[in-house]
Each structure stands twice: as C-alpha cells, then as structure tokens.
Amino acid sequence: MNVLMIAPGYPDEMPLFCRALSAHGATVHGISDVPQSQLPALAKHHLSAYLQTPSLADEDAVVEAVRRAWRHIPFDRVVCLWEPGVVLAAKLRVALGVEGLAVEDAVCFRNKDLMKARVAAAGIRCPRHRAATTVAGVMEAAEFVGYPCIVKPIAGAGSMDTFRADDAAGLETALKKMAHIEEVNVEEFIDGEEFTYDTICVDDRILYFNIGFYRPRPLIARSTEWISPQTLCLRDVDSEWVRGGRAMGEAVIPVMKPGTAFTHMEWYRKSDGEVVFGEIAARPPGARTVDLMNYVSDIDLFMGYAEAELTGRFTTPVERKYTAINIFKRAQGQGRIHSIRGLDHLGERYGEHIVHVDLLPVGATRRDWILTLISDGYVTVRHPDFDEACRIADAVGTDLQLYAG
Ligand SMILES: Nc1ncnc2c1ncn2[C@@H]1O[C@H](COP(=O)(O)OP(=O)(O)O)[C@@H](O)[C@H]1O
Numbered sequence: 480m481n482v483l484m485i486a487p488g489y490p491d492e493m494p495l496f497c498r499a500l501s502a503h504g505a506t507v508h509g510i511s512d513v514p515q516s517q518l519p520a521l522a523k524h525h526l527s528a529y530l531q532t533p534s535l536a537d538e539d540a541v542v543e544a545v546r547r548a549w550r551h552i553p554f555d556r557v558v559c560l561w562e563p564g565v566v567l568a569a570k571l572r573v574a575l576g577v578e579g580l581a582v583e584d585a586v587c588f589r590n591k592d593l594m595k596a597r598v599a600a601a602g603i604r605c606p607r608h609r610a611a612t613t614v615a616g617v618m619e620a621a622e623f624v625g626y627p628c629i630v631k632p633i634a635g636a637g638s639m640d641t642f643r644a645d646d647a648a649g650l651e652t653a654l655k656k657m658a659h660i661e662e663v664n665v666e667e668f669i670d671g672e673e674f675t676y677d678t679i680c681v682d683d684r685i686l687y688f689n690i691g692f693y694r695p696r697p698l699i700a701r702s703t704e705w706i707s708p709q710t711l712c713l714r715d716v717d718s719e720w721v722r723g724g725r726a727m728g729e730a731v732i733p734v735m736k737p738g739t740a741f742t743h744m745e746w747y748r749k750s751d752g753e754v755v756f757g758e759i760a761a762r763p764p765g766a767r768t769v770d771l772m773n774y775v776s777d778i779d780l781f782m783g784y785a786e787a788e789l790t791g792r793f794t795t796p797v798e799r800k801y802t803a804i805n806i807f808k809r810a811q812g813q814g815r816i817h818s819i820r821g822l823d824h825l826g827e828r829y830g831e832h833i834v835h836v837d838l839l840p841v842g843a844t845r846r847d848w849i850l851t852l853i854s855d856g857y858v859t860v861r862h863p864d865f866d867e868a869c870r871i872a873d874a875v876g877t878d879l880q881l882y883a884g
Pocket residue numbers: 606629631635636637638639641666667668669670673696697698699745757758
C-alpha cells in the first residue's frame with residue numbers, strides 16, 4: 480500500500496507511527512518542511528521517499544508540489560497525526576483521489592467554534608461559545624456567554640494563549656496578551672475535572688478507546704511553573720466517575736465522523752456530575768500519551784493504529800492492567816541543569832512501578848516550559864491500584880527535583 484504521511488519527523492511520536500506503517504507493509508512517502516537530512520533517524524529509515532516543501536502552511540502549494548512530484552504513484556492512504564496538518568491531509572486526499580476524512584469534516588476538527596456548533600447541534604452539552612475577531616466582538620461575546628469565561632485561539636493547541644477572565648477588566652488584560660491572534664473563541668468557563676476520551680476508529684466505528692485524566696487541569700498546570708503536571712490513563716474505564724464522559728465520547732464520534740483515525744477528545748466533569756464537551760482532535764494525544772496507553776495494557780498502539788489504517792482491522796487484545804501516569808518535571812532555576820536529585824531514592828521505594836525515565840541530562844539547557852508539554856523531561860509510573868499510582872506520581876512530583884543555574 481502507498482501511504483502519504485505528513486510530518487513524519489515531528490512531533491516526537493511521528494517516527495514511531497512511520498515505523499509502524501512501514502512494518503505493516505506500507506510504502507511510506509513522507510512530506511514536511513525540513514531537509515531530509517534533519518529527519519529523525521527512525522523516520523528516515525522507514526520512509527521510501529521524501530519530499531520537502533518550503534512550508535506546510537501554504538496548503539495549495541503543498542498539494543501542487545505533491546501532484547508534481549508523485550503524480551505517477553497510486554496512493555491508498557493519506558495520514559496526518561499532527562494537528563496543524565489535518566486539513567492539509569484532507570485536501571491532499573481530494574487531489575489524489577484517496578478515501579478518508581473529508582475537508583468539511585476536517586475543518587470541524589480544527590475550528591473550535593464549528594466543532595462545538597456541530598456537537599451541540601446533536602444535543603451534546605457544550606460550553607456556551609462565540610467566535611470573535613475584534614476587541615469589541617470579544618467583549619460582546621463575553622457578555623453573551625457570561626463571566627467567568629475562557630478566551631482562546633480558534634484553532635489552538637497545548638493550552639497556548641488561553642486565558643480565563645473573571646470580569647471585563649480581566650478580559651481586557653487577557654486580550655492585551657492575545658494581540659497576535661486573529662480569531663478567538665470565547666467560552667463559558669466550566670468548573671470541573673478534566674478528562675480525555677481517545678479512540679482508534681475505522682469508518683467511524685470505535686475499535687479502541689482510552690480514558691485519560693489530567694492532574695491538575697491543563698490550564699492551571701500550563702500556567703504555574705512549579706507544578707509537575709500529570710497525565711493519567713485509567714485502568715478502570717467502567718466506574719461511575721467516567722461513565723458520562725465515555726457515553727459522551729461514544730456519541731461524539733458519529734457526529735464528528737473521523738472516518739479511520741486516531742482521535743483525542745477532552746471533556747469536563749462538574750462537581751454535580753454533569754459532563755461537558757471540551758474539544759476533539761483527529762489525531763492522537765501528544766506528550767507521550769500513546770506510550771502511556773501502551774503501558775496500561777502492555778500493547779503497541781503505534782502498530783495497532785497502523786493496522787487499523789491499512790487493513791480496517793484492530794486485533795490488539797486490550798486488557799487494562801494498570802493506571803499509568805506521566806509526570807512532567809520542570810527544573811528550578813534557569814539555564815543549564817546542574818543536578819538531579821531524588822531519583823535513586825524513588826527507585827528504591829517504588830522499583831518496578833517506575834517504568835520509564837526520560838529527563839534532560841545534567842549539562843543540558845532547560846526547555847522553555849511555556850512552549851513544551853514535555854518540560855525538562857518526564858517519568859512514567861504505573862500501578863494496578865489507582866490511588867497507589869497517584870501516590871507514586873505525587874512522590875515523583877515532590878521528591879524528584881532538577882536544578883538549573
Ligand atoms: N470552557 C472552558 N472552561 C474551563 N476551562 C477551559 C475551557 N476551555 C479551555 N479551558 C482550559 O484551557 C485548556 C486548553 O483549552 P482547550 O480547549 O483544551 O485547547 P487546546 O488544548 O487545544 O489548547 C483546557 O484544557 C482547560 O484547562
């Protein structure tokens with residue numbers, strides 16, 4: 480099978496998907512905006528051909544470049560597991576005559592206002608929302624949705640440029656930080672816990688799903704530097720706690736029509752138990768969450784996804800044995816990391832429950848914590864018991880410290 484893969488080298492997980500597609504027998508043609516020499520070795524190794532375009536943002540130019548370079552190749556699939564390329568992938572499908580997520584459906588996965596309009600039209604509870612392109616429009620939208628409200632880019636990711644405003648003065652302050660954003664979505668603020676519902680679908684049928692949980696909520700974790708944010712993938716997906724969100728996820732998929740894809744939905748649960756839709760993307764969750772899902776069941780969802788994409792089947796047996804948690808660490812101080820403390824002691828205490836450690840080494844320069852979800856590295860823990868998994872994760876949060884300066 481001939482597969483066209485957008486952005487095979489970025490983000491970090493993409494080379495693993497590239498390898499899985501090739502391991503399942505696909506001939507993978509990659510396209511992105513970096514020179515072939517700069518691709519990660521794993522992606523390079525599993526690509527049969529590569530095309531560099533000046534930018535992936537100019538979608539019409541990319542479509543034209545692909546047509547010119549690979550007109551003779553009968554493509555079977557166009558895949559994109561990277562958020563900004565989802566609409567481009569749909570346009571390439573049209574140009575190359577390949578089945579899959581259509582442009583009008585792909586747009587709804589990217590534009591948060593169209594997305595919620597579609598989901599709400601199906602009777603699914605969404606935050607009140609309105610799009611705006613001017614300061615006056617935002618103020619008016621806030622009056623409509625009520626305070627507190629959230630303002631965020633219409634097609635954002637990773638909680639970037641997202642603010643909560645409690646009143647008009649707070650909204651004005653937020654808008655000053657958002658001057659570079661052309662269009663925003665203004666939403667009713669939903670006070671609650673935050674979860675995910677992730678799937679691998681074939682022809683809109685859910686063949687695999689995961690329920691994730693954020694500790695604390697992403698907006699708080701992404702705006703408070705000392706916090707070590709946690710992402711959890713749950714073992715128990717049948718509890719009362721997540722029942723409403725799971726049902727919502729099952730209702731959203733046929734409405735959003737991802738076709739054959741990895742999907743990543745976020746949902747809120749209020750203290751009274753009400754469940755509210757957050758957003759959905761036609762790609763896997765980032766920040767090494769696919770690895771986390773793998774750790775729940777000791778499976779390989781890179782391969783599972785590739786099988787679904789190429790054959791329409793998903794034969795990976797899914798037994799949930801652990802709650803798995805990624806804990807992202809941010810060093811104290813600026814500049815280069817000069818010491819890492821607490822790891823040995825954690826290893827002695829929790830041994831086999833710490834399954835992966837990927838921290839920047841001593842001597843490395845800290846990453847910009849605002850721009851990265853991975854921060855200065857992360858630790859993966861897992862345990863059959865939810866409370867115990869959380870206790871170990873919290874110990875990693877407090878007892879493992881990186882120092883820079
Ligand atoms: N309506 C809302 N109510 C409460 N919190 C919100 C709302 N919208 C966004 N947030 C917060 O901001 C974060 C980022 O917003 P989200 O819509 O998930 O965009 P993205 O993840 O694409 O940046 C969410 O995870 C949540 O913590």
